Amino acid sequence: MTIRLSNIHLSLDEEEATLPEKTAQVLKVLPEHIQECKIVKKSLDARRKNRIHFVYAIELSLPPEEGKKVIQEAPAGLQIEEVLGQPIPAPVIIKRKPACRPVILGTGPAGLFAALKLCQSGLPPLILERGKEVPERVKDVERFWSDGTLDPESNVQFGEGGAGTFSDGKLFTRLHDPRVSTILNIFSRFGAPAEILYLQKPHIGTDRLRRVIMAMRHYLEEQGAEFNFQTKMTGLKIIRDHLQGIVVNDQKEIAASLLLLAPGNSARDTFQMLFQAGVAMEGKPLAIGLRVEHPQRLIDRIQYGPSAGHPRLPPAEYQLTFRSSRGRAVYSFCMCPGGAVIAASSENQGLVTNGMSLFQRNSPLANSALVVSVGLDDFGGKEPLAGLEFQRRWERKAFLAGGGTFWAPAQGLLDFLQGRDPSSLRKTSFKPGLTPARLEECLPAFVVESLREALPHFNRKMPGFSSAEAMLIGVETCTSAPLRILRGEDFQSLSVRGLYPIGEGSGYAGGIISSALDGRKGAEAYLKTLGVSRV
Ligand SMILES: Cc1cc2nc3c(=O)[nH]c(=O)nc-3n(C[C@H](O)[C@H](O)[C@H](O)COP(=O)(O)OP(=O)(O)OC[C@H]3O[C@@H](n4cnc5c(N)ncnc54)[C@H](O)[C@@H]3O)c2cc1C
Structure with missing residues (x-):
């Protein structure tokens, strides 16, 4: 037993x-x-x-x-x-075949896990992805990081694997759903290390994740799924509130009565197109701020005390939260031990920071985003596209403050805290490079004020956090989608039947695992409409 x-x-x-x-x-x-x-x-x-x-x-x-x-x-x-054995699941039986082949937009975790579910049920989908396959995408991103040449269709946000491909690859979620362990098992089956199945905070790193994503594509293709890269959805054909077709690359129309829509949080042109097509959506609160970078050995010393440096200890992490006197939440987000701060832009003239690491987490630097909550009133109420314009505005300011070449504006943490001009910058992982700047000019005053209030508090929690060894890099704007595409209990859009908004970009998830989970649930909801006896 x-x-x-x-x-x-x-x-x-x-x-x-x-x-x-x-x-x-x-x-x-x-x-x-x-x-x-x-x-x-x-x-x-x-x-x-x-x-x-x-x-x-x-x-x-x-x-x-x-x-x-x-x-x-x-x-x-x-x-x-x-431990009692799991019952063997009954086979899936689809009672009605759909008139058209199901279509999935996006190859991020939401799109890929929706595709796996459909394939498992004998309905291999057509998958549309505006970006390129991993190997070509990696070249485009490396070029961007070396000389600042951005390809707006092939970057850290767009391409095979979605935003997750260049991520830190932290594979955990606070959601309690039995499907989470199925999702982790699937990651492991496609090449993620077995330890992700039992670690409290599993991590795979961008290097391993890229291989896993390609292995998933090969498997899905074997099951009959068809991937179309460099194929951007640019329009929808809707007749009497029902989806009838999808326009791609402004040219070709694909007949479709089902679209699982997983565009990620940065597909602003797609959000604009959907809004114009009459898809119901609303603005959503978000958070913006800066990336902070420290030497990893400093974070280890703060977190582990005399045990710092023990060969069995992983590079230390932290999580910080604070409520400002004006009621704003200030918190660390997406902490990357032994990682790198990266340029994660997908639009020209807009600088966006984020963080990533390799499986080994062996860089000498640690980083995390320090962000402040932004409410609907801060950018014009529930108007669906207002949050997106708000993000753009601060990304443009950061782009200009960095010199207009995707070098990021940066400042020592103490200089920022005390409102001083930037002095010399410390060693960084950020590529292509940093420009000394006054970061208060790249963020709304309430964000600057909240960060300045929070930093001394963070230093009390972690003595040495707010010190001369810390550097701030701007700006972090894409922590979540700035809007939500409205859907009902059945996962279908409130305005267009056959359209299933899923994943982070649609406003229902935040992170790799929760997006994968939402994608799987979206596919299950669709299968139910076909009279599936078990999903
Ligand atoms: C640098 C970085 C680090 C991160 N680190 C972590 C982490 O450690 N752990 C974690 O849980 N999360 C992390 N995240 C967040 C995580 O990657 C996202 O939550 C997740 O990828 C969202 O999944 P998704 O499938 O909803 O969307 P995405 O992964 O964003 O995928 C959307 C896809 O849709 C495609 N697309 C968009 N519009 C169109 C269109 N019109 N036509 C065709 N295709 C289109 C895009 O090209 C993209 O490939 C990180 C994100 C970034 C950018």
Whole structure:
């Protein structure tokens, strides 16, 4: 029988290989009775700096009698439960075949996981993607980072894998949905390391993620899905509130009665087109701010104290929150230990920062976004496209402040805090380069004021955070979609039948896993309309 045991601790100096032996001692069973021992959860407890340790949950196979005895006589303080086998899912049966082939827009996590679900149900879709395949896209992005030449259709936001391709690849979500473990299993099946299945905060890095995404495409193609790259949706054909077709590249029309729409949060021209086509949408609050970059060893020292530098410790992370005197939320977002600050623009004349890392997280620098909440009243109420124009306005200011060549404006954190002119800049990971600038000129006054109020507080929480070793880089504007494409309980647009807005860009997710989850749920909702007996 299989039992799950939680709350097993290992010190930094204890080898993971000792887990079965240690467990046998705790449970008072013979080590040879443990037939299998699998880690199902692993987290780091660094709350007490003099007692940093790992915490595990494991699953063990024991002979039935031994297992029952262990559960009945569990020592106090140990959480033990029997693991029951999962029922084998019944096969999917589609009762009605759709008139047209289903279409998916976008190859980000939402689009890819919707495609996997449709293929699994015997309905391989047509997939439209404005950007290029990973290898060509990587070349375009490398060129942008080296000389500032932006391709507005092939960049950090647009192309195979969506925004996730150049991401930090943090694969966790706060959502509790049984599909999350299915999604992680799928990532693992396509090449993500097995540890993502049990780490509390799984991370894969942009290098591994690129390979996983290409492996998913090859599999989907084998299942009959058809990928069309450099194919941008530029119009919709809607007749009597029903989707009839999709115009691509301003030329060709594709007959379609279903579109799973997963455009990501930066497809501003697409949002404008959808708005003009009468698709119901509304403005959504957002957050903007700056990226902060520190030496990783400083963050390690702050977070790990005397244990900093221990070979078993990963580069340290942090999460900071603050409520300003005017009620604004100020918080760190998308923290990238051992990573790089990157230029993530998709529009000419607009500078957007973000963060990424490799699987190894071995850069000497740590970064995160420090952002301030922005409400609808800050940019003109519920008018659907107002948030998008607000983002653009500050991205343009940052672009100009950086010199108009995609060099980013930057300032030492203390200079920003004290309103001083920028002095010399520290070593950075940002490419193509940084221009010393007064960052207060690249952000609304209320954002500057809130950040200046929050930074001393952050320094109290993490002494050394607001120090001469920290540098700020501007501006971080694309933390979420600036609008929501309205949909009903059935996932269909409130104004166009057959249109299923999904993922981050449609306003229903934020992050790789939640977007993948929303994509899968969107596909399930569509399958229900076909009379599927199990989805
Ligand atoms: C640098 C960076 C780092 C990140 N790090 C993390 C992280 O560590 N963890 C995490 O959870 N999240 C991270 N994110 C966020 C995450 O990548 C997104 O939440 C996620 O990719 C959203 O998925 P999506 O499928 O909804 O949209 P996207 O991934 O944005 O995909 C949308 C796709 O649609 C395509 N498209 C848009 N318009 C059209 C059109 N008109 N016609 C055809 N195709 C179109 C785009 O080209 C794009 O490929 C990061 C994002 C960035 C930019």
